[in-house]
Amino acid sequence: ILLDTTYETSEIGWATYPEGVWDEVSVLDGQRRLLRTYEVCNSYAQRSNQSNWLRTGYIAARGTQRVHVTLRFSIRDCASLRPPPGRRHLACRETFTLLYRQADAAMEAEDWEWTEEAWTKVDTIGAGKSFSRDPGKGGEGPRMDERNLDFGPVRKNGFYLAFVDSGACLSMAGVKVFFHKCPATVHSLAFFHETPSSGGGGASLAEALGSCVVGAHPLGTTKLSLHCGGEGEWMSACDPPGRRGTTVTWSSIPLLDTTQPRDLLYHTFSHKLAGCLKMPAADFTEV
Template sequence: MKTLMDSTTATAELGWTVFPWEEVSGYDENMNTIRTYQVCNVFDANQNNWVRTKYIPRRGAQRIHVEMKFSVRDCSSIPRVPGSCKETFNLYYYESDADTATKVSPPWMENPWIKVDTIAADESFSQVDLGGRVMKINTEVRSFGPVSRNGFYLAFQDYGGCMSLIAVRVFYRKCPRAIRNGAIFQETLSGAESTSLVAARGVCVPNAEEVDVPIKLYCNGDGEWMVPIGRCMCKAGHEAVENDLCVLSPNVVHNSVKNNIKKAL
């Protein structure tokens, strides 16, 4: 897993573009100070409030994962709240080859923005919880792809809720460099879909050679290696040791030492 953006690491204002959320200092579940965005225009109907992240380079990733931590006010706990009150919000993304967004472009609407999902809270809070300083933080993860431009923006749309967007982490998955079945496989990015399998060719470790079929592994959508095909075997005079490496066998080393002694005599 490789992080592209993490709002909790900011040491100053995040400076995301708002329409018209508010950036404030808040706390995470461990009571660490972080920068958050909040909105609570529940008494006015037909809300359309957006907040947009800064430009996020994708660094070759084809599928993007977004982890969101947020809290939502229980509509039933707000006195005289109208029926338009919501306990959900929408997640969108917009691809771009460069950081060209302005305060009004891309426009605050679906199309050109692409909707990922409507995000609902498992737990909402009430005024009683606030008085007791009890925080009910929800964590949801969504993914989207394929992405092909140099980067993208994320946007969060409130349409009538009372909520705080506490933390946003953006990441992609990859399979790490590994040695399997006598071959070395380099770090490989996961595919564009959650079900994608990306084939990676292995290179035999020193003193080994392929047998039967070309050796492969597949990187799945969770960044895990699977479905090994083929293997590399140690060359004559070598044997496999820990970590699939090939070293000179003891007999070869012994005979080499004996020959060197004979030559010295």
């Protein structure tokens, strides 16, 4: 997990622009738990082209190239809002925009550009469960939406996220930023380091090269490799490149039974996958 404000109770302290449009407040959720949220409701503004920014702090990427974001938010139904006296219409929206900007290190305040041209858009997000009125006025209370998004490839050391409001009554109740990874594992007597999912260019698989554990040597001449899938599961190429069905899940690949004769092991597995064989005791040299 790179960032998670879902159950944050202390000040978050993100940057806003213009000042004073987004408010950081403490609220109680449906289970009476104290949470920190950011809220904006500028639907009564005179300008219809407003742009209200909420920007996270610097988020280190930790080697990942594809980032996943889970947002918890609520948006009020524009139809439940009435224009103030003397005006016919509201500058009301039921959407907001998620952007990101890559950086090798935290940026100084004077280097910021509060324009979408300097950022990369992830998506425009709308309400699936907008609510109408406050409970105290006989209406339903806020209804939480949850949205899962991802972006990449991330080619720098980290990034910032920004939420841009253009006139919604919006509460940002939780932001979780994370990446999938395959844990370190030993497969067919080969060790593979922990590997973030998704290779260069946002590819669905990331290759990891392994090395034989102590007391084992390579089987065949094929390089020792596994692939980390998009959801953090190890996969292995079992067929020649270019053929369909070249990947199978880790659970379907048998570990080598090194109690069998070596020639039987070789003919059974060497045409399917790269691996390592346990060396006989005679192969070890005591120092």
